[in-house]
Amino acid sequence: MAPLHLAAVATSARSFAGNPVLGSDRLNRWGLHARRVAVAQAMASARRARLAGAVDKADRETFERDGIVVKRDFLPPETFARLRAEIEALRAPAREILQGDAVSRLTPLSPATLKALPETRTLVDSPAWSGLLNYAASTRAGAVLFIQTIHSHAATGGDDPQTELHSDTFYPSMKAWLYLHDVPAEDGPFVYVPGSHRATPRRLWWERASSLAWREGNGHHRRGSLRISEDMLRRLGYGPPVTYAVPANTLVVADTYGFHARGPSSRPSTRVALWAQQRRNPFLPWTGLSPTSLRAVRDRQAVAAWGLADGLARLGLARQPWHDAGAISPMDPPVLRR
Known part of the structure; x- marks a missing residue:
C-alpha cells in the first residue's frame, strides 16, 4: 500500500489515521x-480568480473577506x-445517520427525484445558483445535491459532534x-467564524x-476534520x-475550510434545506474537465457513492454509517432511534 499512501499526498486525502x-x-x-494546506490555498485562489466573472462583485468581496455569503x-x-x-410533498428514497442525539436525513436529488421537483431542478441548473457555488468551491465540478433534514434532540445519546x-x-x-423554513437561534442554526477560511501564518x-x-x-479529528476551541480561535487572531x-x-x-459548526439546539426541532456540497482534488490547476460538471453525472453522484459504500x-x-430510511418525506419524523 505504500505507493498508494504516497500518491495520496497529491489528492484530497485527509485522514491522518488512515x-x-x-x-x-x-x-x-x-x-x-x-505545506499541503498552503499549496491548496494558493491553487484555490488562482482558480477562483478565473471563476470570478460569474459572481456578483458584492458577493465576491463578502466571500473573500468572510468566507461566507x-x-x-x-x-x-x-x-x-x-x-x-x-x-414538502415529496416522498423519495432517503438515508439517515445518528450523531449524538441528532438524526440527519439526506434525500439525494437523483434524476428520478428531480423529475418530481421542477422548480428545484430549474434552480440547481441556473447560473445564479451554480456561479456562486462554483466560485466558493473554486471548481466547476458539479455539487452533490440533497434535501437535508436535521432532527435535533430526536434520540437518546450524547452531544451532537457537529456542534463542535x-x-x-x-x-x-x-x-x-x-x-425552507425559518431557523431561529433556538433551533441550532449554522455557526461560522468569519475570516477563518484564510490560512494565515498563525493558522x-x-x-x-x-x-x-x-x-x-x-x-473526526484523526480523520482530518480538525476540531478547535474558542480559546485557540482567539490565539489564532480570529473573531x-x-x-x-x-x-x-x-x-x-x-x-468549509473555515471553522464552523451546527449551533446547539435548546429544544427538539427540525430544519429542512436544499443542501449542496462541492469538493475536488485541491491540487488540480484547472476549474473544469470534471465529469460531474455534466448534469447526468452530477445528479447520480450521491446514489453512486452510497452504492459503493x-x-x-x-x-x-x-x-x-448511513441507514436506509425508505421512501420518506423530508418532513417526516426520524426513522432511526438509538
Missing part, C-alpha cells in the same frame, strides 16, 4: 501537512413558495443551504501542531463565531 504518510510525525515535523430572499416569493411546496467548531478538510471546499502554525498531535483528538439565525428563503454559502460494507472493507 494513511501512515499523512499521519507521519517525521514528515509533519518537516511541514508536510502545513448570506443571501436573504434568494428566490422571488412565488418561486420559493412553489419550490417549498414541491419538496471544526474545519471539514485541509483545503477550501464548499457547502450551501437554501433554508499554518496551528495546522502543523495539529498534524503532530492528531492522535489526541476524536475520530468570535457568528450564529446565522435566518428566515426561510435564505441561501448560505460557506467555505454499501458494496464495501458487504465485503467487510468499510462501515456504512
